[in-house]
Amino acid sequence: MTSVARTRSSAELIRAEEPVLAHNYHPLPVVVARAEGTWVQDVEGRRYLDMLAGYSALNFGHRHPALIEAAHRQLDRLTLTSRAFHNDRLAEFAERLAALIGLDMVLPMNTGAEAVESAVKVARKWAYDVRGVPADRATIVVAADNFHGRTTTIVSFSTDEVARSGFGPFTPGFRIVPYNDLAAMEAAIDDTTAAVLIEPIQGEAGVIVPDDGYLAGVRELTSRKGCLFIADEIQSGLGRTGRTLAVEHESVMPDVVLLGKALGGGIVPVSAVVARREVLQVLHPGEHGSTFGGNPLAAAVGSAVVDLLETGEFQRRAAELGVVLRGGLQSLVGRGVVGFRARGLWAGVDIDPELGTGRDISERLMREGILVKDTHGSTIRLAPPLTITADELQGALQTLEKVLVQGA
Ligand SMILES: Cc1ncc(COP(=O)(O)O)c(C=O)c1O
Numbered sequence: 001m002t003s004v005a006r007t008r009s010s011a012e013l014i015r016a017e018e019p020v021l022a023h024n025y026h027p028l029p030v031v032v033a034r035a036e037g038t039w040v041q042d043v044e045g046r047r048y049l050d051m052l053a054g055y056s057a058l059n060f061g062h063r064h065p066a067l068i069e070a071a072h073r074q075l076d077r078l079t080l081t082s083r084a085f086h087n088d089r090l091a092e093f094a095e096r097l098a099a100l101i102g103l104d105m106v107l108p109m110n111t112g113a114e115a116v117e118s119a120v121k122v123a124r125k126w127a128y129d130v131r132g133v134p135a136d137r138a139t140i141v142v143a144a145d146n147f148h149g150r151t152t153t154i155v156s157f158s159t160d161e162v163a164r165s166g167f168g169p170f171t172p173g174f175r176i177v178p179y180n181d182l183a184a185m186e187a188a189i190d191d192t193t194a195a196v197l198i199e200p201i202q203g204e205a206g207v208i209v210p211d212d213g214y215l216a217g218v219r220e221l222t223s224r225k226g227c228l229f230i231a232d233e234i235q236s237g238l239g240r241t242g243r244t245l246a247v248e249h250e251s252v253m254p255d256v257v258l259l260g261k262a263l264g265g266g267i268v269p270v271s272a273v274v275a276r277r278e279v280l281q282v283l284h285p286g287e288h289g290s291t292f293g294g295n296p297l298a299a300a301v302g303s304a305v306v307d308l309l310e311t312g313e314f315q316r317r318a319a320e321l322g323v324v325l326r327g328g329l330q331s332l333v334g335r336g337v338v339g340f341r342a343r344g345l346w347a348g349v350d351i352d353p354e355l356g357t358g359r360d361i362s363e364r365l366m367r368e369g370i371l372v373k374d375t376h377g378s379t380i381r382l383a384p385p386l387t388i389t390a391d392e393l394q395g396a397l398q399t400l401e402k403v404l405v406q407g408a
């Protein structure tokens with residue numbers, strides 16, 4: 001990375017944001033100006049290893065050459081048509097994404113929350129048109145401690161009071177059951193149920209991995225009860241856990257898979273509802289849409305992302321390096337770490353609260369050149385780009401040990 005021509009320091013830029021930016025985030029005090037691969041550089045030229053990867057939006061690292069090239073090529077040709085016209089990139093993207101996932105049809109959107117919103121609408125429509133649920137009576141069963149995004153409908157079925165408080169009235173039609181509890185899920189499903197919507201691993205909740213058999217159980221239950229299984233793989237999908245989808249760990253195929261984040265290669269927002277034909281064909285012209293959804297730039301980048309995933313290299317790296325991550329964290333249990341959950345290159349690490357909050361630890365790691373993000377209480381999340389090397393990962397684990405054990 002070359003040096004950054006700068007006019008304002010990090011501290012000045014952070015101060016400048018305060019009066020003009022909504023305060024809906026509390027970022028770590030680092031101002032990133034450049035990035036390449038697993039590394040980012042701040043405006044003063046300090047380098048940091050990115051162990052968050054944009055909440056998995058950067059699974060392929062920053063500015064992966066193949067993705068940047070695909071974006072450049074498309075920028076030189078065509079960027080936006082709206083869906084009022086066809087564009088010459090969308091068919092290929094949809095064909096290849098559906099084939100990668102193993103389902104039939106794609107509804108392209110932009111952000112993760114839009115994919116979730118779209119799935120809620122599609123499931124309701126399917127319930128009325130196909131399942132025969134009486135008008136306006138459809139319900140969707142969701143899990144406690146979920147995170148599916150920030151829109152008013154999505155926070156309507158959140159159990160996080162900070163996400164909800166002050167934003168009512170809420171959208172009805174959701175039933176919340178404990179995560180990882182098939183009996184509670186079964187009890188909540190009835191003739192009005194359009195779908196069960198869950199994260200195969202709950203990311204924001206602290207990388208909560210359900211018991212073996214839970215996802216297969218959800219599949220069995222939803223099939224037996226005649227409702228849809230919607231897997232929100234927006235954070236867990238596209239290589240992160242060592243497979244293309246996290247549901248593959250239990251050889252499960254949902255009716256609907258939601259993708260986002262890494263689908264845009266860290267370049268553009270690209271999300272998708274990928275589903276069986278019987279489900280997505282309930283939508284007709286005018287019933288749903290998005291000006292930017294399926295735009296040619298997004299489709300070109302998304303197709304390049306599918307290219308990368310088709311090689312299997314990133315899934316393999318996540319699985320192999322996941323062993324290194326797990327081993328390193330295991331050695332810290334009882335030495336600053338009270339517990340952790342991990343799958344592939346993704347871990348939620350519970351730090352001994354005596355050592356500080358997750359935020360304190362994140363700030364200490366930042367000063368040591370490692371970027372992570374805290375979640376609830378004393379938990380930090382590790383989700384590096386899947387391009388990270390074994391040496392880089394070992395280095396990050398050593399820095400974590402230094403921060404926890406030596407109190408750096
Ligand atoms: C599982 C899951 N679903 C949906 C979303 C929302 O995605 P976006 O922030 O792109 O709206 C997120 C974001 O973290 C997520 O983790």
